[in-house]
Amino acid sequence: MTSRYLEGRTALVTGSVSGIGLAVAQALASAGARVAVHGLATVEEAERAVVAMRAAGAPEARFFAGDLRDAVAISGMMAAVEAWGGPDILVNNAGMQKTARLSEVSDETWDGLIAVNLSAAFHTMRHALPKMAVKGYGRVINIASVHGLVASEAKAPYVASKFGLVGLSKVAALEYASAGTRESGGVTVNCICPGWTETALIEPQIVARAATHGGDRAAGVAELLAEKQPSRRMSDPAEIGLLVMWLASPLAHNITGASIPVDGGWTAQ
Template sequence: MTDLTGKTALVTGSVQGIGLAIAKELAKAGARIAVHGLATEEEAAATCRHLEEVGAPEARFFAGDLRDPVAIDTMMSEIEGWGGADILVNNAGIQHTASLAEMPAEKWDAILAINLSAAFHTMQKSMPAMAERGYGRVINIASVHGLVASKEKAPYCAAKFGLVGLSRVAALEYANKGSKSAGGVTVNCICPGWTETAIIEPQIEARAAAHGGDRDAGIAELLSEKQPSQRTSDPSEIGALALWLCNPVAHNITGTSIPVDGGWTAQ
């Protein structure tokens, strides 16, 4: 069992989906949780209460527009004042599917900002302190689309490939910080395939429409093209992997990109 008592984790995009699932697993292990995401005041408060109910000694919501470096800097300063992040999970992301010729420029800019540049800014602000403490975990939620490409996802693939590269550079720069007993400072990507989250809902709806509104048929078609297991992942499974990466025993696992994709990238 991983014990995160005394540790603080920032999970971006943690009011729903994979981010919330990761926050729950870290909370169950005893970490304080810095919650972030698009949420009303009531939704943010409910998320914090839920995380405390499952085990977090404290959960607090921190607002920050990840398209804006100044807003990110303010958020990170507030979290530093709260004690700083021992664990950083860059999970927040957006998606828009369109051909390269038809992709709106503003969608390109927003996807690159949120899915890639925001991770650079949060890592730059938090990793020096991790090195000083001798323990730190950066877990960047990339995608199979950080390893292989698909049509109509130019900005998403560009951002996720970039996130993998950024993570490898940071892993090398911090590889010798800390110690085996303390856990060291590691940087890894988790690369989910088809996972049951809101971000894939538009693609499911499009496939279902082609099958006369049959959602199950739409999902089956979507998975049959890419994911050999023909099973989606549950966000909790991503959370379990993230938690394991936080264990000091994972001190030599750094610079990796771990697919959770039912064999997609093995093809």
């Protein structure tokens, strides 16, 4: 297997203008994939992400807009990506997070998190998987969370959405397990379940913890990790990108329906 084993493939990564999504898209670009970038972004932010894909090695990259709370908008985005040549690889990465006690969660918060974190993946997969099956090759990699495997207080919508994403992925994996061959690469559907990872998504939680330590951010991070993550080390988004890149390879043709934790031992407890 060469280092450019994704040449001729097209990857769509939702939420790929920053954080884990950007790192995932760059990893796929480095293996030769054309990259469809997506996210809530200004024109300048979108262009920077596209430039970053080309710098990472993508032969082509383009930004696609689409509000993931809107099924019609998702259909339009998927049609546009299909017209561009794909996707052969779909990474559902875009996500929302908000902490609140169950009794304090608003209807708007619940609906928004479920729509972006769970329903959007259903809509993208519904469009992409039948075409992957016809080709005999396809990779769906859903960025779930450690909270798709275990729960935490004050995260009801987030935990519900991520548990749902893990279940949705297992069903899709079963339905498409026989598509393709070892030679063609097959069609697989998997989840990656990160623990604490250095992204903007968790910054509000760090700030809240830091406030109890006089604004000391390092102390806030240490407190967060000590509670849950035995390694007491955060993951870097690039580490998630490398795992996605491997799951997209021909070698991973028989890995499907898995939920792979990258959590420093959190779910081993």
